[in-house]
Amino acid sequence: MSPGKKILGLTALLLMVTLWASYFYVFKESRDGQLGAAGESTAWCGTPPSNEAASLGKDQLTLRVTNNLRGEFMLSGSLVVSERTFNRYDLSRNELRLRLEPLQWTYGATPIFLEQVKLQPLSRNLSATNKSAYTQLESRPIGVQGQVSEFPFDTYRYGYKPVLYYLKGSERIDLRFKNITTLMEMSNTFTPIQKYNRVDYINEQNPMIRDEDYKAYGPHECAFSVERKGSFKMVVLMLLLVLCLPLMLVFYRDAPGIDFLATLVGVAVVRGLLIGPVQDFQLYNIDFLFGAAILMVGTVSLIKAMRIHSRREIALRSGESSW
Incomplete structure (x- = not known):
């Protein structure tokens, strides 16, 4: 053997050992069809979530x-x-x-730009026991810090302070809510991680860091970092390695087969499963890996096809009937 x-x-x-190891890792991490425990994808900050405030009318x-x-x-x-x-604030008007x-x-x-969130009209229930x-x-998209093109290593940050207010003429009156x-x-596929001070949230090595940056955020200030789960990254790796199988077959085959078509179909399925269809030609970093796999399989298949064609021509000129 050469x-x-x-x-x-x-x-x-x-490749096969890595694929099987990834498969068993993902299988072990799955919980009722979910990647990890259900609580790993949830978090909260501020006042502890409770139904008491709503039941007592707070x-x-x-x-x-x-x-x-x-x-x-x-x-x-x-x-x-x-x-x-x-x-007190005459919210009926x-x-x-x-x-x-x-x-x-x-x-x-x-930051200087504030995000305005629209509230639906208040539904009065002042005659009930909780009064x-x-x-x-109204549901709306929010801007976060992060690059979606870095999938599956994309990390997002979101931090804000919510303030309720109303306008009294040209004056803005802020309401103080405790809860x-x-x-x-x-x-x-995501895990949210709460950040408790400015240094952890910004996460930059900078000489401008001061002692006050280590001060904890206020009770109404929330900052999160949202990262991909390790098990999801393993799923992405496993699917990418599966796309390497047609490439291996191309090298083993003496004659090109349907490996190029299989790669095209596999890339389309994996891309659609992980990210979805291309929208406005927005490319992710992983798309270049998909393109490299297609080009590699196509190049090897084309070179082998050209070699076979060349051998056939040589055989015909030499009068060999086996070709």
């Missing part, structure tokens, strides 16, 4: 941050206003609003 065939055989053996703002596989984040939630707060003040995400810039008013936040809770309910 040295090239030996190297190819060892590479194929290593002021309670609950924000829910969700996302999808493509790294798009959405904000929704609900609001309970007590009778005392409702009457004053429209209640919500703004999200972004926390500093880099030492070189100070409160209730409304929901503000943020629930991070991420998709199965």
